[in-house]
Amino acid sequence: xxxxxxxxxxxxxxxxxxxxxxxxxxxxxxxxxxxxxxxxxxxxxxxxxxxxxxxxxxxxxxxxxxxxxxxxxxxxxxxxxxxxxxxxxxxxxxxxxxxxxxxxxxxxxxxxxxxxxxxxxxxxxxxxxxxxxxxxxxxxxxxxxxxxxxxxxxxxxxxxxxxxxxxxxxxxxxxxxxxxxxxxxxxxxxxxxxxxxxxxxxxxxxxxxxxxxxxxxxxxxxxxxxxxxxxxxxxxxxxxxxxxxxxxxxxxxxxxxxxxxxxxxxxxxxxxxxxxxxx
Numbered sequence: 001x002x003x004x005x006x007x008x009x010x011x012x013x014x015x016x017x018x019x020x021x022x023x024x025x026x027x028x029x030x031x032x033x034x035x036x037x038x039x040x041x042x043x044x045x046x047x048x049x050x051x052x053x054x055x056x057x058x059x060x061x062x063x064x065x066x067x068x069x070x071x072x073x074x075x076x077x078x079x080x081x082x083x084x085x086x087x088x089x090x091x092x093x094x095x096x097x098x099x100x101x102x103x104x105x106x107x108x109x110x111x112x113x114x115x116x117x118x119x120x121x122x123x124x125x126x127x128x129x130x131x132x133x134x135x136x137x138x139x140x141x142x143x144x145x146x147x148x149x150x151x152x153x154x155x156x157x158x159x160x161x162x163x164x165x166x167x168x169x170x171x172x173x174x175x176x177x178x179x180x181x182x183x184x185x186x187x188x189x190x191x192x193x194x195x196x197x198x199x200x201x202x203x204x205x206x207x208x209x210x211x212x213x214x215x216x217x218x219x220x221x222x223x224x225x226x227x228x229x230x231x232x233x234x235x236x237x238x239x240x241x242x243x244x245x246x247x248x249x250x251x252x253x254x255x256x257x258x259x260x261x262x263x264x265x266x267x268x269x270x271x272x273x274x275x276x277x278x279x
Contacts, residue, residue, distance in 0.1 A: 017047075029214070032071070038071075063090060067091070087110055089101060092122060094127075115140055133180040137182070186212070198224075
């Protein structure tokens with residue numbers, strides 16, 4: 001299943017769950033971490049567990065608190081029995097964090113979506129996710145916690161683009177996801193009102209190799225879904241590439257519409273068709 005859009009919903013706002021489920025998002029992320037104050041976490045756990053018990057067809061991930069927090073044990077106890085479709089793991093430190101989470105769960109885990117870049121040490125563990133690729137729902141990153149962790153003034157230039165350190169982290173997470181054979185999920189776009197900026201950000205993410213993105217508001221979902229959906233023209237071209245190689249199985253390079261195509265183009269075409277459900 002290819003998930004293009006992941007919509008965050010605060011776990012202590014259960015009145016928002018139905019609207020989020022109706023937003024068109026491919027998956028919800030019911031949050032027990034940053035968007036929930038400590039005093040509200042027990043109520044959030046109860047609300048999330050209740051929703052998971054009767055959630056309908058929209059896949060639901062739960063963002064638990066970090067593994068070294070005082071809240072994570074209660075998070076797991078509350079939600080694992082309700083069988084979420086996935087767990088989002090903040091402040092992950094590579095494969096070791098997946099193993100620690102499995103030990104804490106004490107039984108089968110749903111697929112895990114680590115936020116793989118929120119602390120400095122995490123950057124040096126990105127290559128280890130290949131050891132646990134079969135347990136992953138994807139890899140994503142964030143541009144808020146890491147600058148705070150190192151005392152940076154901001155992760156962004158005046159025009160909104162990322163500064164060099166965070167462009168580097170974004171790229172490393174992208175490559176780590178593909179190396180682990182899992183989905184690369186772009187981080188959030190915080191300016192809800194800037195729809196043109198969001199559309200450009202989505203297009204950049206897809207261009208670079210991300211396959212989906214997280215949203216912080218239902219209004220962002222349609223733009224994300226559209227941006228990560230191949231056009232009919234792209235699908236037709238990919239099908240033409242696949243068909244041409246199928247008709248010439250021994251060829252290493254061919255010419256299509258006056259341009260050279262080779263095996264990397266075939267791989268790209270097959271991946272695009274798979275994501276679009278046209279393979």
